[in-house]
Amino acid sequence: MGCLAVAFLLCSILALAAADPAPGRRIHTLFSVECNNYFDWQTVGLMHSFRISGHVGPITRLLSCTDEQLGSYGGMDLAPTHVVPSMSKHPVTGDWYPAINKPAGVVHWLNHSEDAKKVDWVVILDADMIIRKPLLPWDLGAEKGKPVSASYGYLIGCDNILAQLHTAHPEFCDKVGGLIAMHIDDLRAMAPLWLSKTEEVRQDKEHWATNITGDIYSSGWISEMYGYSFGAAEVGLRHKINDDVMLYPGYTPRAGVEPSLLHYGLGFKVGNWSFGKASHRDDNIVYDCNRLFPAPPHPDVVRGMNANEDEARGFLLSVECINTINAGLVLHHEKRACPKPKSDYVSFLNYLLKPSAHSKKASETVNAEQQEPRPYPKIHTLFSAECSAYFDWQTVGLVHSFKLSGQPGYITRLLSCSEKDLKSYKGMDLAPTHLVPSMSVHPLTGDWYPAINKPAAVLHWLHHVVTDVDFLVILDADMIMRGPITPWEFNAERGHPVSAPYNYLIGCDNELAQLHTRHPEACDKVGGVIIMHIEDVRALAPLWLFKTEEVRADKAHWATNITGDQYAHGWISEMYGYSFGAAEIELRHRIRDDIMLYPGYVPQEGSEPRVLHYGLEFSVGDWKFDKADWRNENMTSKCWRKFPEPPDPSTLTTSDRGERRRDEISIECISTINQALDIHHRKHGCVAAATTTTTTTAANSSIAFGSRGEAKQGSEEAVVVEKSVDREALNSFMASNRRRSVLERFKRLPVISLSPRYWMIALWTLLVSCFLLVISAIYSRQRNHHENGGTKKISRRRNKLLAEEESNGSSQSLDQP
16 A cells, blocks of 8 residues: 555656746736725826736735725726735734735735645735846745745834834844735734734834834824834744835935836936826826826936936936836726827837737737737847856946846857866856857868857847847847837838948948849848847748858958958958848838947937947047957956046036047946946956955956856965955855855756656646556555465464364474574
């Protein structure tokens, strides 16, 4: 029976594993509201952001309503809903405290929802939040027993008599709130205490004072927050506090931090425009056709404001918050058959909501009631690089600017490496990466031409990555993004990609185009930034590669007067490969000269380029920069390396408006790269210069780090640490590097990915094995039964003989061997 049980148990486990492609990673998101206008418009905003953010798993609104309210409530269609009996007025004490509905709603959901039985992780939000990116508990660092939340430093009751009175473990009290990412088992243990501790603190009016709770109104309004912290402390939960994931609009984000969540619980303003949710407590905006909140300043206006980089990002996030809510309201009103409004602001929001052509086609084949609204096309940004120090510092700069720009979607580095180079390459953590076999040395001709890696990498990515994106934005590594590059803003469509002018590609006007494309009239002189529909990229990519090879091989037409290449050595063959490949399938570009600018050039009047392409040398006064001078410099692996600082913008003396803007943009470009390098070095454990004194034989003092972050001593970088070093800080630094070493080794473990077909074969093989194991167990049991039966018969016969011999006094003969 034991073998049989084990066999069935094994089969069950294997069947469950095969049925769940991501065991242990089922997420459910909850948020708590009441049935009134105030929470309805917040629900519309949160639900819209949930749909466009890419967050995974289902979401449920915990709707606290009295029976009377529920009878007249008209917003049941605003979100997937679990109705909860209202506790705004406490059923026992009569205390009016609506905030208690949050823990009460969670407890009710755990006890009464079938969904709660099919989940591993729960993300709990407030209604007044906007989701910008997926909130994955494991990515945030959550573990069983260690939930993740944001810092609520004002909960000073964790440090004083309040915690002593209300939890047996005041030392475990964490000052946290807002976002909660918690394992379901932890939530089941903690939720009842969250509710009971909220009731307990709410009744403790003697300790509502501001100097005890931190509540500036001394009204016990934050009792629910303490109920959560005390309840978690009671069951021994210790939080991982993440201050990067959530931001209050109106606050300035830290350098290099892109929040995943906006929490508009406080009032905020941008210039003369302001917003406070409390001013819209009774607003019927959800049910009044085409009503929106007052439009915030346009993002371009915000970028032109006199603010430093981080303040400007904060303003843009504030604007994004309200635009997201208003965009959700536009969709909601359309769903309710409101007449289409006409205004410049609504037109702007419709750009954000504009669906792609093929998503429209898909919607014709799917029941409209079951189709989730798709607010705007999905975008993915690609850039090509090689595994070298030269491309590594460019990658750091581009990825940093991508994070600051507000660009929708994700970014991927197409990294072309030979097998030899890959073995010693140290920069795999610099960007999300898709590895591509290097074609720098052509496998057939032996021609050394690294630029061919760009079309080869795009083609490789298309063939090896499953994607549902609508548009690709293709950049070069030597670019800095200053704002989002979107198809709806620059008017890209299927069949009409958008790019920047490359007027020096004169081969489009002469015999070169006549030789290399059947449609020379369709040859567009473009390059740099490309915004193209994914289906156009699929059609173009093979031709882009083929035409690049063709032009590269046509040495007879490399001359400057034919190609425009001042060196006449075929280096721009890849650019012609792109233009000729696009002409071959008659893709006609919408050429935008406001999308990209080379630093050192004067921008158009009133234009703010979205991309800076530092491919050419540029200067400001006596200071200059040329990326080619840094081809062999290791800027990323050596601590605190950065480029010579450009002049301070305040020192510019030119009175010409265009020249001044040119110089400011040039300064901004290198300052952004230096800022990115500074953040990179901090993340990789470089010790702050103030804590160490170093000497080195190299031109620039540095500490070299290996792939695992361990400090290395080399002949060129002999590091001397003086006695004045903070030894505790140094030990902490080395410990963090050892931890990183373990994490890096874990990250590099191979990931096995099998197709559904192989999973089915494996499952059937295991089931057949289980079946044979069960049959074997049954047969073995029957055989043992027969053998045991025979043994019992022999034993009975032997006992009978023993009895007879004993009576005859001759039993000893049977005992002898």
